[in-house]
Amino acid sequence: MWFNNNGSVNNMATVKIYSTPWCTFCRMAKDFFKEHNVTYTEYDVSVDEKSRAEMLERSKQSGVPVIDIDGELVIGFDKSRVFTLLGIK
Amino acid sequence: MIYDLIIIGTGVAGLSAGLYAGRYKMKTLLIGSPFGGETAKAGSIWNYPGARGVDGYDLMRIMEAQAKNVGVEIIEGKVTKTLAEGHCFKITVDGKEYVSKTLILTNGAERRRLGLPNETALANKGVHYCVTCDGPVYVGKVVAMVGGGDAAVKGVNLVSQYAKKVYLLVRGKELKAEPINQSEMEKLGDKVEILFETAVTEIIGTDKLEKVVLSRTHDGSNELVLDGLFVEIGVIPDREFSDSLKLGTDERGYIIVDKSMKTNVDGVFAAGDATDFFGSFKQIVTAAAMGAVAATSAYQDAKTHGELCQLHWLPAK
Known part of the structure; x- marks a missing residue:
């Protein structure tokens, strides 16, 4: 990732979010990514069986969201950790 | 700078108060985290007039936009200190102090827990407090909902x-x-089984929930094997601010307010689930109404007593 001239993050990280349709913190996380121009891939675990199994196996828990930033898992929308992993100041 | 009004809480009551305060041209700061309160987690909402089937999170974003549109500043953060001094209210958020002539508390309430051993250890490992968030993870599984109120039934649905x-x-x-x-719920037929006069007395599991023990037998056993357990047994008011500001509360900790949403401390108002003004009838429509009334009262108060804060306030050196 790198910062462009206007100081906003220009994120080259691979970001995935495992989410469900009405999850507040999932939606807050997605709003946050949009606000900071972070490209992400969303996996709706209520309909995507493979992603659901992957999330449960990797995170060892069943709460959403689970966010994967370059392979690092963040359980819940832990904003300070997301900031750190994305290099957002 | 001294604000006319600081509102703590970004749920329905707080954002409604913000909208009204902004329209009264009050210099208003709204502080809260996480965004949207209980309504943001409510899923589809069918009992808020004028917004048929609106999603709770979307409704809260609309309310936020309305408040911002009339000049309300909104910051996300945790209030770490509240101080009342000569009709001035000093609110510290992440180390920064904000001063206001009036204060509205809409900090809501926290989800009540069962209070059982193992409950915290298995939180998000089978035990959940947000069915709209985590319910959809349990595709094809066996789950139980604890509670007998509207939130529990909506959760079952x-x-x-x-x-x-x-x-x-x-x-x-x-x-x-x-x-x-x-x-x-009745339309769901055999998929839903209601066990009345039944409490969970034990939660069993190591790395994840395995089963619960019930207070009475069901199908010959008092154990119920489950993949997920959702808890919707109401809320308990957050006493943090009422204690620090010495606000009058009832025996359960709800802030006591009069019909203008005024507390026993001059310049301090409360609205929403932090109060018990409408008893157990805690609705979006009642929270919105209380927020509007509280803002109107704060407006009158700031006009009448606002100069007291300016007289007493000394900026930090």
Whole structure:
């Protein structure tokens, strides 16, 4: 990732979010990514069986969201950790 | 700078108060985290007039935009200190102090927990407090909902779209949900099984929930094997601010307010789930109404007593 001239993050990280349709913190996380121009891939675990199994196996828990930033898992929308992993100041 | 009004809480009551305060041209700061309160987690909402079937999170974003549109500043953060001094209110958020002539508390309430051993250890490992968030993870699984109120029944209706079997564990002899939501649940047929006069007495599991122990037998056993357990047994008011500001509270900790949402401390108002103004009838429409009334009262108060804060306030050196 790198910062462009206007100081906003220009994120080259691979970001995935495992989410469900009405999850507040999932939606807050997605709003946050949009606000900071972070490209992400969303996996709706209520309909995507493979992603659901992957999330449960990797995170060892069943709460959403689970966010994967370059392979690092963040359980819940832990904003300070997301900031750190994305290099957002 | 001194604000006319600081509102703590970004749920319905706080954002409604913000909208009204902004329209009164009050210099208003709204502080809160996480965004949206309980409404943002409510899923589809069918009982808020004028917004048929609106999603709770979307409704809160609309309310936020309305408040911002009339000049309300909104910051996300945790209030770490509140101080009342000569009709001035000093609120510290992440180390920064904000000063205001009036204060509205809409900090809501926290989800009540069962209070059982193992409950915290298995949180998000089978035990959940947000069915709209985590219910959809339980596709094809067996789950139970604890509670007999409207939130529990609505939760059953939602999680039944995903789970193969849902038990509703009700401590009392009857449900206290909106009849329309009960009717929806009845349509689910055998998928939902209601166990009245049944409490969870033990939660069993190591790395994840395995089963619960019930206060009475069901199908010859007092153990119920489950993949997920959802807890919707009401809320308990957050006493943090009422204690620090020495606000009058009832025996359960709800802030006591009069019909203008005024507390026993001059310049301090409260609205929403932090109060028990409408008893157990805690609705979006009542929270919005209380927020509007509180802002109107704060406006009158700031006009009448606002200069007292300016006289007493000394900026930090």
